Amino acid sequence: MNGSDVGDAVNRAYRAEWGRLVALLARRFGDLDLAEDAAAEAFAAAVERWPSDGVPANPGAWLTTTAKRKAIDRLRRESKRAGKHQEAQVLFDDQPPEPLxxxxxxxxxxxxxxxxxxxxxxxxxxxxxxxxxxxTVADIARAFLIQESAAAQRITRAKTKIKAARIPYRVPSEEDFRERVSGVLAVLYLIFNEGYLSTGVGSDPVRSELTDEAIRLTRLAHALMPDDGETAGLLALMLFTEARRATRLSATGELITLEEQDRGSWNAALITEGRALMRARLATGQKPGPYQLLAAINAVHTSACYVRDTDWSQILDLYDMLTCLDPSPVIALNRAVAVAEVDGPVVALAAVDRLAEELAGYHAYYATRAELLRRLDRHAEARLAYDEAIELAGNSAEAATLKRRRDLLAS
Incomplete structure (x- = not known):
């Protein structure tokens, strides 16, 4: 196995095992810094040893054993944590684990x-x-549309708060779920989005291991809270979006836009499951939250056999409802796409231009603006907007699509 193959194996293991390793070590040791450091050292050891020793038959088990040893070694070295050394031995006990x-x-x-x-x-x-x-910190910064330094500060402050407040590493009781569920859903949604369209430099455009894991965890959350509308809505949203995954990349590595996708190749089983979740929520008569409204928008898209059949008026109505709950600039940008279909590109462009300050540095803002300018035959301006979007694009597949669209513009 050459170095490139080993590097790919380490990257795959990182994507599959990082979260599990940190979760295991943090629960056992009660220290997020220790958990993260030990996991990082295990992957560093893999980079060093796998090229000569070969990739193990079970990379996950190898990383788990290595990470445990790294954690215990660190505890031994740090006299202030000597008291935890004995606790660490539980990692190697043959006794069954405590009830979860x-x-x-x-x-x-x-x-x-x-x-x-x-x-x-x-x-x-x-x-x-x-x-x-x-x-990574860079991934998180892009997800929040903030600088990397600001994202790093958020993480550091959160760890410090946990230590200072002595927040215990235990699962909340069923009574506590309600006050924590909004944060849990936000995390799962952002993990899914990073898999759906990766923003990492050099990453695969679509990271199925992240979308699969986000869906798996959201299914578990829905099973825990079957009456929570937003959990059901997020699961439906993920299913509708995941149903289109196989049609999102061309043979040449370009992203295929929604209007260009082969709708006959969408995953009908996932769409059916998503619709069942939405029908169940509608039957309750309860007011929908943001995830339910996003799922409803995607349900409208999946109901159209052809692009021309899309009920854009209904989508715009749903975005109006969503804006009342979440008046964010990203929602406003997505709403403008529906406005373009209902009221025309002139009205939509005016709405997009009002977001210039808030979405400066966001590639989708420039890509949307470029498309609207193209439809208005303002090709010189569209070309400049495409250039901005290409410069800010999160991955090569998205950049390739934007370049093709730019190059089709008349001179």
Missing amino acids: GAVEDERLRLIFTCCHPALAMPARVALTLRMLGGL
């Missing part, structure tokens, strides 16, 4: 734990994405 409580899945348990109400919501989400989602 209401949440049995290791990762989901730690997500609920990190989403403690004592932490500000942005800090909860950033910390959990770093610890369990396998996202």
Whole structure:
């Protein structure tokens, strides 16, 4: 196996095992810094040893054993933590583990734990994405549309708060779920989005290991809280979006836009499951939340056999409802796409231009603006907007699509 193959194996292991390792070590040792450091040292050891020793038959087990040993070695070296040395031996005990409580899945348990109400919501989400989602600080910064330094500060402050407040590493009781669920869902949604369209430099455009894990954890959360509308809505949203995955990349590595996708190749089983979740929520008569409205928008898209059949008026109505709940600039940008179909590109462009200051540096803003300018035959301006979008694009597949669209413009 050459160096490139080993590097690919380490990257795959990182994506699959990082969150599980950190969750395991954090629960056992009660220290997020120790958990993250030990996991990082295990992957560093893999980079050093796998090229000569070969990739182990079970990379996950190898990393787990190595990470445990790294954690215990660090405890031994740090006299202030000497008292925890004995506790660490539980990692190697043959006794069955203690009951896990209401949440049995290791990762989901730690997500609920990190989403403690004592932490500000942005800090909860950033910390959990770093610890369990396998996202880098740069990934998290792009997800929040903030600078890397600001994202790093959020994570550091969250860890400090946990230590200072002595927040215990235990799963909340069923009664505590309600006050933590919003943070948990935010984390799961951002993990899914990073898999759906990766923003990491050099990453695969679509990271199925992240979308699969986000869906798995959201299914578990829905099973824990079957009456929670937003949990059901998020699961439906993920299913509708995941149903289109196989049609999103061309043979040449370009992203295929929604209007260009082969709708006959969408995953009908996932769409059916998503619709069933939405029907169940509608039957309750309860007012929908943001995730339910986003799922409803996607349900309208999946109901159209052809692009021309899309009910854009209904989508715009749903965005109007969503804006009342979440008046964010990103929602406003997405709403403008529907406005373009209902009221025309002139009205939509005016709405997009009002977002210039808030979305400066966001590639989708420039890509949307470029498309509207193209439809208005303002090709010189469209070309400049495409150039901005290409410069800011998160991955090569998206950049390739934008370049093709730019190059089709008349001179």
